[in-house]
Structure formats: structure tokens, C-alpha cells
Amino acid sequence: MNLKLLATWASAALAVCAAAASPAVAQQATDQGTTATTLALSADARMDSRGRPVPGQLVLNATLTQADGKPLNNRVINFYQQVDLLGPHDAFVGTANTDATGVAALLYEAPQPGLQQLKARFPGAPGYAPQEAGTSAQLKEGIPPFQAEPIPLGKVASGLSVGALLLVSAVWLVLLGVLVRTVTALRAAGAPARERRARARSTENISQRGGAETISQPGGEVST
Amino acid sequence: MLKPEFPSSDAVTAAALRPLAPSGRRFWALAAALAAVVAAGGVAYVYQLFSGLGVAGYSDHGFWGIYEANLVAFIGVSYGGALVSAILRLTQARWRAPITRLSEAMAVFSLLAGMLFAVIHLGRPERIWRLVASPQISSPLVWDFVAVMTYLLATVIFLYLPLIPDIALLRDRFERAGGLRFKLYRALALNWADLPRQHQVLHASVSVIAVIIIPLAVIVHSVLSWAFAVTGRPGWDSTIFAPYFVVAALYSGVATVIIVVAAFRWAYRLHDYIGLKQLRYLGYLMLALDLLYLYFTFTELLTEGYVMNAEVVPVLESMLVGQYAPYFWLFILGGGIVPLLLVCLPKTRGVPGIVVAAILVVAGMWLKRLLIVVPTVAHPLIAGAWGSFQPTWVSMSITLGAAAAIPLLLMLFFKLFPVMAIYEMGEIAEEARQDALRLPVTAINQEGLPS
Structure with missing residues (x-):
């Protein structure tokens, strides 16, 4: 059924190919003192509102029943993906509870395309034996990479930064301009007066030195 | 005829240069005490540098605290100082002349102290x-x-x-003595x-x-407020924050100018130049800002308290009736109502009353900045992660050290430069003379201003 659906939508870059359909690797629990359970796992492409598969998304359905086929309600099922990270590991995907029909459903989003090795595990409950089932699905596409939504008023915000930068630059230019202009103008305006003053001071010093020399002449004679 | 409020230029010069004279024991004792507090702050900072911010009371649950409050408070004081001077200059308020130098110097040094806290944090x-x-x-931090x-x-x-x-005046006075000081001037x-x-x-340029x-x-303090407001945290995410911060800066700034002016007035016997008039006018300015700040506080609390968004409730509760309530109501009383009464009532509107009001305002506004920072940080959006911030000896020592640096730098600065604007005071005195003689002031400007 799923393969048929995939074939229908292949031309529209379909996400799911494959063997998701292969229902169920089910196992029987045989421990003494507990009721045997069976677990079946299927991975079906998730359909959008128009009935087209959503790229990279699978719905994992785990069906938990007793040995006699009676569904087990409200039992926790954990889902895993087998990954190869320094050796094969089960990476926890999520958890769901079974409903009245014994089905626990979980939406699985595959980050990478390719073969997805999936597992469902019933950890057991008082009187019920733990159980595990696996399945695999071949995906042509993973989920689309995350794209940040455009920042609201983003253009205004970036324009604001540029405007602020221009404003700050203008203020610095004015401040430094005022300082430089003041320093330059004051120095230039005062330079002749300072020179005159320096000359006067220098003349005064010379005459003072001359006076001192005169006083220091031996015998009190006035020298010229 | 010369008005008594504009004394002779020689008297002004002598008074403005009083701090440059060799200082007595009291000056150096005070300078040494302030330097010791600054040094203690430095030691605490080095300890914090090696031990981590945990020793200052910071944690994952209280990642902003006293340093951010100090940053806002000290920089706010600086804005207040500069704005007072700028506004009084532009409005040609004649009474400004003896106090502009002090408020401008205070603006620079409190800004330097405030900037330190960005690094200390x-x-x-x-x-x-x-x-x-x-x-x-x-x-916004950039x-x-x-x-x-x-x-x-x-x-x-x-x-x-x-x-x-004024520096030129000092240059001429130190010309014969020479030396480094003369070269600097x-x-x-x-x-x-x-x-x-x-002159022109x-x-x-000025x-x-x-x-x-x-x-x-105004813009700079608004940007500082946006570092809080745009974070989306309850208590900070407020459209009123920018003007709220600007008014707070002016309020605490004017109060600090009053304290600095009164301290130098007392220390250097400047009563003839900085009279009750200056302090009273500054007091009136502080009074107006007090009312404005209380109004802003009420407006903010009313809108937040009326809407009662779920995430705002714990912050408001902790501030109004919970853990931080004693400090909040202390601020309202000590930093808002009592200063208002002290300046309003004629009996207390003397120099001591105005100075006490200013001290209360500075302390109250520092507390208010702490109340802006801490309750919000202590109540993040994830309820289970609530925490608190408790100042430690390290953060308090650094805070006191930075606070002591401001008067110390002012004292040392005025050992080099006149404490009052001699040139401006002479200019204003001349304007007053011309007014008294009913001569147009423009005539003076055309002829060149008096020396």
C-alpha cells in the first residue's frame, strides 16, 4: 500500500520510498508467570491534507497485543532509531502510549535520507512480558533543513543600525571638528601676542641680567 | 554699580585658586582616606579576578546585580552634571558661573567611575x-x-x-616658576x-x-535603558524605560552636583560666590525632577500592576510586598518624599536641608537602580529557576572604591585647575555692570571682552 502511494508521488520528489510497509517483526514472550505479548511495528509515510507524503516524515505505529490478539491499552512504548556512532546504537526517538486498539503512534522526522532502522520497545508491565519489534524504511529525502523565518521588520532594523552608525559618526566628526577648530583658531589668533610677550620677557630678562652685572661690578663702578 | 553677587575679579581669582595653594593636613588626611578606600576596592577587584564573579554574589540565578546598578547610577550622575551645566549655559543663567566647573568635572569623573563597572562586571x-x-x-550593549x-x-x-x-591665567602666574606645571598650562x-x-x-565652540x-x-542614557528594556524580561520590558532612566539620571545628577558644590563651598570657604541662591535653585530643579520621577514610577507600576501579566506578577509582588518591599518603600520615602518635603518646606530650605535632601536622593536613587536590576534577575521566566542576588564584601568594597574615586579625583583635579570659572564669572560680572549702567551688552562684545 505504501509502496503504491510512493510510486504515485515519486515525480513530486517524494520522501518515502520503501519498506516501511513491511509490518512487524513480532516476537513472543515466553517467560514463566507473565502473559506473553506481541509487538508489531510499521513505518508509514505521513500524508499532508492533500494526501501527499510529507518529505522526511514517517508515522511509526506500534501495535501491542496479548498472545490471544487482545489489544493492550495505555501501555508505554518507546521508539528508537539505530544509528552508527562509534558502533551501532539505539538512539531514543520518543515515546507514546497505546490506545484502545493497542496502537501507539509516533511521528518520526528523519534528519537524513537513506535507510532508517527503527525499533519499538515495550518495557514490560506487571504481568506482561517486555517486547521489541523492528522495521526499516528507505527515505529519499530527510526533513527540509531548518530555515529561520525572516526577522519582522528586518530591513528596518538593519537600516536602523546603518542610520545609528551614521549618526554616531556625524557626532564624532562634529565633536572632533569643534575641538580641532578651536585649538587651531585659538593658537593661531594668540600666536603673535605670545611672541610679543616672549620678546618683551626676553628683553626684560636681558636688562635684568645687565643690571645684575652692573651691581656685581667690584668697587661699585657702573659699567655700560 | 557692581552688584554684591558679582564680586571683583581679583577676589574671584583668589577664591578660585584657593585649592591650588599648599594644602593642610585635613586635605591630605581626607585624600589618604579616600585613596585607601579606592585601594581596598582595587584589592577586592583583583581577588574577584582570580576567584570569579561568585565572590561578588553573582550566580546563574543572579547574573546581574550591584555592578549593573552602579553602572547606571554613576553614569546617570554624570549625565546630570553635564546637563545641568549645558542647560544653564544655554539659558544664560547668570547664577551658574560659580558651579559649572564643579558640575562639568564631576560629570567626567563619575562617568569614568561608571565606565569601570562595565569592565568589572x-x-x-x-x-x-x-x-x-x-x-x-x-x-544594544555594543x-x-x-x-x-x-x-x-x-x-x-x-x-x-x-x-x-583660566589655564592661561595659571600659565602666566607660573611662568616665572617654570617647571612641569608651567609646561602643562x-x-x-x-x-x-x-x-x-x-573670545569669539x-x-x-562652547x-x-x-x-x-x-x-x-538623553540618547546615551536611553541606549543604556534599552540594554534592559529590549531583553523582554518582566520589569524591564517597558516602553517608559528610556525617559524613566533619563529623568533618574537628571534627578540623581542634580543631587550630586548639590553635594559636590556644597562640599567645595564649605572646604574652600566659597560662601561669597556660591551662596544659598545657587543651592536653592539647584534644590528647586531637584524638586521638579523628584516629582517627575515619582510620577514615572507610579505610572510604570500602575500599568504593569493593572494588566498583571503572569510573568510580571512575581517581580511586582517581590518589590511591593515581598522580599524587596522594605528597600522599595525605603526608596519611596527616603529618596522621594523626604527630599521633596525638605526642599518644599521653608524651614528646611536652607543649605543643610538641601544638602541632606541631595544625600538622600543619591542614596535612594542608587537603591532604586538596584531594585531595577535585582528583582527582575531573580525572577526569570522559568519559575523553577528563581534566585536572588546578595552583595558581598567584594562587591561592596569595589562599589565604595569607585564612589571614593570621584571625590578623590575632584580634589586632585582642583589642585591643578581653578575650582570656579574665573573667566566666566568676570564676564558675567561685566555684563551685570553694563546692565547696571544701562549700556547694551552688544557694545562690549564689539569692543572685546574685558580681561
Whole structure:
């Protein structure tokens, strides 16, 4: 059924190919003192509102029943993906509870395309034996990479930064301009007066030195 | 006829240069005490640098605390100082002349102390370089850095330009003595020779800077408020935050100007020049800002409290009736109502009453900044992660050290430069003389201003 659906939508870059359909690797629990359970796992492409598969998304359905086929309600099922990270590991995907029909459903989003090795595990409950089932699905596409939504008023915000930068630059230019202009103008305006003053001071010093020399002449004679 | 409020230029010069005379034991004892507090703050900072911010009371549950409150408080005080001076200059308020120098110097030194807290808050202070090397321009913190640096440049220019004629006076006085001090004055005096052209240039430049510094201070403190407001945290995410911060800065700034002016008035016996008039006018300004700040506080609490968004409730509860309530109501009483009464009531509107009111305002506003920072940080959106911030001896020592640095720097600065604007006071006195003689002031300007 799923393969048929995939074939229908292949031309529209379909996400799911494959063997998701292969229902169920089910196992029987045989421990003494507990009721045997069976677990079946299927991975079906998730359909959008128009009935087209959503790229990279699978719905994992785990069906938990007793040995006699009676569904087990409200039992926790954990889902895993087998990954190869320094050796094969089960990476926890999520958890769901079974409903009245014994089905626990979980939406699985595959980050990478390719073969997805999936597992469902019933950890057991008082009187019920733990159980595990696996399945695999071949995906042509993973989920689309995350794209940040455009920042609201983003253009205004970036324009604001540029405007602020221009404003700050203008203020610095004015401040430094005022300082430089003041320093330059004051120095230039005062330079002749300072020179005159320096000359006067220098003349005064010379005459003072001359006076001192005169006083220091031996015998009190006035020298010229 | 000379009005008594404008004494002779020789008397003004003598009074303004009093701090430059050899200081007595009391001066050096006070300087040594302040230096010791600064040094203790330095030691605490080094300890924090090696031990981590945990020793200052910071944790995952209280990642902003006293340092951020100090940053806002100290920089706010600086804005207040600069704005007072700029506004009084532009409005040609004659009574401003004896106090502008003090408020401009206070603006620079409190800004420097406030800027320190941006670095002190960083566990890895060398990372401040990354603000310059790889800025993220959408971050308000980057713009905060840019704004504060711009404001620092403006305040330094605003302090320096009106000082030039007074520095020239010192240059002439120290010419015979020579030495390093004379060289410093000569370099900074820029050939000032009291010429009409120089007066004209200086007037124009000071006016331009005074005009720029007002919007600049408003913008800069608004940017500082946005570092809080745009985080989306309950208690901070408020549209009123920018004007709220600006008014707070002015309020605490005017109060600090009152304290500084009163302290120097008392220490250097400047009563003849800085009278009750100056302090009372500053007190009135503080009173108006007090009312405005209380109004803003009420408005913010009313809107938040009426809407009662779920995430705001714990912050409001903790501040109004919970853990931080005693501090909040202490601020309302001590930082708002009592200063208001002290300035309002004629009996307490003397110098001591105004100074006490100003001290209460400065302390109350520092507490308020702490109340802005801490309750919000302690109540993050994830309820289970609530925490608190408790100041430790390390953070308190650093805070006191920075606070002590401001008067210390002022004392040392005025050992080098006149404490009052001699040139401006002479100019204003001359204007008053001309007014008294009913001569148009423009006639003086055409002839060149008096020496």
C-alpha cells in the first residue's frame, strides 16, 4: 500500500520510498508467570491534507497485543532509531502510549535520507512480558533543513543600525571638528601676542641680567 | 554699580585658586582616606579576578546585580552634571558661573567611575576588546559602548574648552616658576591672550558643545535603558524605560552636583560666590525632577500592576510586598518624599536641608537602580529557576572604591585647575555692570571682552 502511494508521488520528489510497509517483526514472550505479548511495528509515510507524503516524515505505529490478539491499552512504548556512532546504537526517538486498539503512534522526522532502522520497545508491565519489534524504511529525502523565518521588520532594523552608525559618526566628526577648530583658531589668533610677550620677557630678562652685572661690578663702578 | 553677587575679579581669582595653594593636613588626611578606600576596592577587584564573579554574589540565578546598578547610577550622575551645566549655559543663567566647573568635572569623573563597572562586571575583562574587534551591531550593549565613549569625548571637551582662559591665567602666574606645571598650562592654554577673536571662537565652540551634549546625554542614557528594556524580561520590558532612566539620571545628577558644590563651598570657604541662591535653585530643579520621577514610577507600576501579566506578577509582588518591599518603600520615602518635603518646606530650605535632601536622593536613587536590576534577575521566566542576588564584601568594597574615586579625583583635579570659572564669572560680572549702567551688552562684545 505504501509502496503504491510512493510510486504515485515519486515525480513530486517524494520522501518515502520503501519498506516501511513491511509490518512487524513480532516476537513472543515466553517467560514463566507473565502473559506473553506481541509487538508489531510499521513505518508509514505521513500524508499532508492533500494526501501527499510529507518529505522526511514517517508515522511509526506500534501495535501491542496479548498472545490471544487482545489489544493492550495505555501501555508505554518507546521508539528508537539505530544509528552508527562509534558502533551501532539505539538512539531514543520518543515515546507514546497505546490506545484502545493497542496502537501507539509516533511521528518520526528523519534528519537524513537513506535507510532508517527503527525499533519499538515495550518495557514490560506487571504481568506482561517486555517486547521489541523492528522495521526499516528507505527515505529519499530527510526533513527540509531548518530555515529561520525572516526577522519582522528586518530591513528596518538593519537600516536602523546603518542610520545609528551614521549618526554616531556625524557626532564624532562634529565633536572632533569643534575641538580641532578651536585649538587651531585659538593658537593661531594668540600666536603673535605670545611672541610679543616672549620678546618683551626676553628683553626684560636681558636688562635684568645687565643690571645684575652692573651691581656685581667690584668697587661699585657702573659699567655700560 | 557692581552688584554684591558679582564680586571683583581679583577676589574671584583668589577664591578660585584657593585649592591650588599648599594644602593642610585635613586635605591630605581626607585624600589618604579616600585613596585607601579606592585601594581596598582595587584589592577586592583583583581577588574577584582570580576567584570569579561568585565572590561578588553573582550566580546563574543572579547574573546581574550591584555592578549593573552602579553602572547606571554613576553614569546617570554624570549625565546630570553635564546637563545641568549645558542647560544653564544655554539659558544664560547668570547664577551658574560659580558651579559649572564643579558640575562639568564631576560629570567626567563619575562617568569614568561608571565606565569601570562595565569592565568589572566581566569575568574576563580582556574580552571588552571584542566589542571593538568583532562587534555585533544588533546588540544594544555594543551601542551602549559606542554611546558612552561618544559621551566621554563630549564631556572632556565640555570641561576643557571653558577652562582654557583660566589655564592661561595659571600659565602666566607660573611662568616665572617654570617647571612641569608651567609646561602643562602652556600646552593646554593654546596661546590664549584674551583677544576678541579668541573670545569669539571659544564662545561659539562652547555653545556648540553645550547644544550637542544635551541630546547626546538623553540618547546615551536611553541606549543604556534599552540594554534592559529590549531583553523582554518582566520589569524591564517597558516602553517608559528610556525617559524613566533619563529623568533618574537628571534627578540623581542634580543631587550630586548639590553635594559636590556644597562640599567645595564649605572646604574652600566659597560662601561669597556660591551662596544659598545657587543651592536653592539647584534644590528647586531637584524638586521638579523628584516629582517627575515619582510620577514615572507610579505610572510604570500602575500599568504593569493593572494588566498583571503572569510573568510580571512575581517581580511586582517581590518589590511591593515581598522580599524587596522594605528597600522599595525605603526608596519611596527616603529618596522621594523626604527630599521633596525638605526642599518644599521653608524651614528646611536652607543649605543643610538641601544638602541632606541631595544625600538622600543619591542614596535612594542608587537603591532604586538596584531594585531595577535585582528583582527582575531573580525572577526569570522559568519559575523553577528563581534566585536572588546578595552583595558581598567584594562587591561592596569595589562599589565604595569607585564612589571614593570621584571625590578623590575632584580634589586632585582642583589642585591643578581653578575650582570656579574665573573667566566666566568676570564676564558675567561685566555684563551685570553694563546692565547696571544701562549700556547694551552688544557694545562690549564689539569692543572685546574685558580681561
